[in-house]
Each structure stands twice: as structure tokens, then as C-alpha cells.
Amino acid sequence: MKNGSGMIYARVRYAISVLVLSLMVALSVYTPAKNPGGAVEEGGTLYGEYIGWAEVNRIFPRKGTARIIDLDTGRSFQVMRVGGSYHADTEPLSYLDSVEMNSIFGGSWSWKRRAALLTLDGKRFLACSINGMPHGSQQIKDNNYPGHFCIHFRDSRLHVNRREDPAHMLMVCKAAGMLDEMLAESSPGEVVKTFFTALDQGELGILARVTYFETPDQLTELLQMAQNVDRANLHRASGKEDTVTVELGLKLKNSAKSFERAGSVKVCHSSYLGWRVDYSSVKPLLLPGKDDLPAARITPEDTEEDLTI
Structure with a gap:
């Protein structure tokens, strides 16, 4: 009986942690449900x-x-x-x-x-x-x-x-307060692109919003890794349904090296949050490995808009 009570307690604690995690992610980038075009004030x-x-x-x-x-x-x-x-x-x-x-x-x-x-x-x-x-x-x-x-x-x-x-x-x-609306209408491939764009820009709230976590510890882990990323250039994202194949260049802070990474990213759908990137599938792409190749396709930031017209 004692073991049974322990199992029930563990399940309840896990359910609460997942609920808290969901609220953290939702509130991290809270925006109005819809902005019809005019300026609005919320919260x-x-x-x-x-x-x-x-x-x-x-x-x-x-x-x-x-x-x-x-x-x-x-x-x-x-x-x-x-x-x-x-x-x-x-x-x-x-x-x-x-x-x-x-x-x-x-x-x-x-x-x-x-x-x-x-x-x-x-x-x-x-x-x-x-x-x-x-x-x-x-x-x-x-x-x-x-x-x-x-x-x-x-x-x-x-x-x-x-x-x-x-x-x-x-x-x-x-x-414009339209992140939720934009993400709700995004395809799996578009959500994966948003994930890597937010990673590249250091937008941690948006990054958390478009990611599916199984435990609160995974959210903490992602945010810690994201803060160590200097550049994340997504070169290709293709696929349908729940798997998107990606190729990207990754450069970490305090490092002169950049790396090419390639792999498959799983996405899952929620009726409330839309498509989200599965953290477990994207995590290996964010960790430097022994077999990484030097990345030749990290776009130099000073050429992105260095043109006056």
C-alpha cells in the first residue's frame, strides 16, 4: 500500500510539473489572441x-x-x-x-x-x-x-x-502582438524555421513558445544552451507531416569555430498551441560533436543589410 501511494504521489507531482511548464511557456510570450491591425494595449x-x-x-x-x-x-x-x-x-x-x-x-x-x-x-x-x-x-x-x-x-x-x-x-x-495568431497558422516547416530564427536572435520567450517539452527540466536545459549560441543559420528545412529535415550552421559564443549540422526535427501538434518542435529531437543539433565540419555558410552579419539606397 505504501508503494502504491508513492506511485500516485509521483504521478500527481509529474502532472503538476507539466501543467506548470505549460503555463510558463504560454506566459513567456503572451500576446493578444488577435490584433485586427490597430494598436492595442494588453496587460x-x-x-x-x-x-x-x-x-x-x-x-x-x-x-x-x-x-x-x-x-x-x-x-x-x-x-x-x-x-x-x-x-x-x-x-x-x-x-x-x-x-x-x-x-x-x-x-x-x-x-x-x-x-x-x-x-x-x-x-x-x-x-x-x-x-x-x-x-x-x-x-x-x-x-x-x-x-x-x-x-x-x-x-x-x-x-x-x-x-x-x-x-x-x-x-x-x-x-504587433500577433505571435500566437502567426504560429497558429504556421505549417510544421514554418514553425521549425521560427525555432531557429528565435535561437539565432536570442528570443528565449519565442523559443520556449514553439517547443514541446516533456518535463520542466528540458525547458531549463534549452534556455541554458540557447544562451550559449551566437549564430544559428538555417540553410534548409524540408518535409511534411511530423518530421522536418534541416541543415544549419551553428556558432557558439566564446568560440571562433562554427559547425555544420544536419538532421531530422520532430514536430507535434496541440489544439491550443499549434505545431511545436519536439525538444528531444532538436537537442542533438544544438550540441557540438566530434564529427562536426567547419561551417562555411554562416552568413556574415555585416553583409545582411550593408547597402544604402
Whole structure:
């Protein structure tokens, strides 16, 4: 009888841990169920309008000024648009704006994308994505920012290849509060791409949201591994149903080496969360192995958008 009670206790404890895990994952990237396009406020977070580049290009002309609000921190700085045909090339408006922007990016300039809002008048807020690396030409000479940076909106494209940037598009969805809606409509292959994009960008909340865990310990393990990843370039993802074959380049922090990895990723479906990546199947791809080959296809970050138009 004592052993039976112990087994029941263990099962109850396991069920509770799985429930807690599910709540942690759901709350880690909580967004409104649906954003019909206008700015909304949920749980103290303001989400922006999900509008296309064509309209932004019309209402935010060159030499126009705006305020950028970082979604995660709520901090803001002013910018001036200095160019851009497929997205907005902008610069911090002043020296103090550059200081604030640098602080938002953790004290060092980075190509990492961040979800943000752009407002022209303090009344209308537009969902966007920014990177923080100065590149290309500089027009404001006294702002202590040696170049410009890019702001992407829905339908924006890179100048260098005229393609949408997956990381920017993911951050635009986050800024619009539309992650849940986007993921619910995603195919298995698209969810796998989102997993590796979030991994590459250090978006731990989104990474947890698109992953299926059997135990809470697996969530902790994934987050620890993710924080050690510097770059994760997904080169190929193909397959249907519940298995997606991938090829990727992986570079770890504090290491000059990068590696090519290939394998199959399992996905599973939930009526509430949609398709998710099975952690047990993706874990081997994130661990360096003895047989790894040097990765020749890690995209240099300084060539992704280093083109002024």
C-alpha cells in the first residue's frame, strides 16, 4: 500500500510539473489572441499597428522624424529617416538618442533584431523591427552614430537581395502582438524555421513558445544552451507531416569555430498551441560533436543589410 501511494504521489507531482511548464511557456510570450491591425494595449504592453511598408513609406518620408519605443523595455529614442527604398534607413536624431539606443541594445551595437513601435505623433503606433549596428553612410554628423540602422515593417525587404528578412518579420509580428495568431497558422516547416530564427536572435520567450517539452527540466536545459549560441543559420528545412529535415550552421559564443549540422526535427501538434518542435529531437543539433565540419555558410552579419539606397 505504501508503494502504491508513492506511485500516485509521483504521478500527481509529474502532472503538476507539466501543467506548470505549460503555463510558463504560454506566459513567456503572451500576446493578444488577435490584433485586427490597430494598436492595442494588453496587460500593460502596447502593441503596434500591423501595417505594410507602402503606407509607412508614404507617411514617414525622408528627413521625417519619429520616436522608436523598444517593446521589451519601454525605453525610447528619436530618429530621422535618411533613406531606404524597401525599408527605412534611419539615424538617431542626436547624441543623447544614440546613447539611449546603445543602452537598449545592452551597451554594444548589434545586428540582433528587436521588436519596437514607431510613432510620428504619439497617437498612432506602428509595429516594426530594428537592428542596432551602424553601417553604411552617415548624414547626421554630430549624433555619435557612425552610419545608419534599419527599420522594417510588414512587407519590408532587404536592400541587398530584395527579400524579406525572417528575423525582422518575426519581430514585427511580436511588436504587433500577433505571435500566437502567426504560429497558429504556421505549417510544421514554418514553425521549425521560427525555432531557429528565435535561437539565432536570442528570443528565449519565442523559443520556449514553439517547443514541446516533456518535463520542466528540458525547458531549463534549452534556455541554458540557447544562451550559449551566437549564430544559428538555417540553410534548409524540408518535409511534411511530423518530421522536418534541416541543415544549419551553428556558432557558439566564446568560440571562433562554427559547425555544420544536419538532421531530422520532430514536430507535434496541440489544439491550443499549434505545431511545436519536439525538444528531444532538436537537442542533438544544438550540441557540438566530434564529427562536426567547419561551417562555411554562416552568413556574415555585416553583409545582411550593408547597402544604402
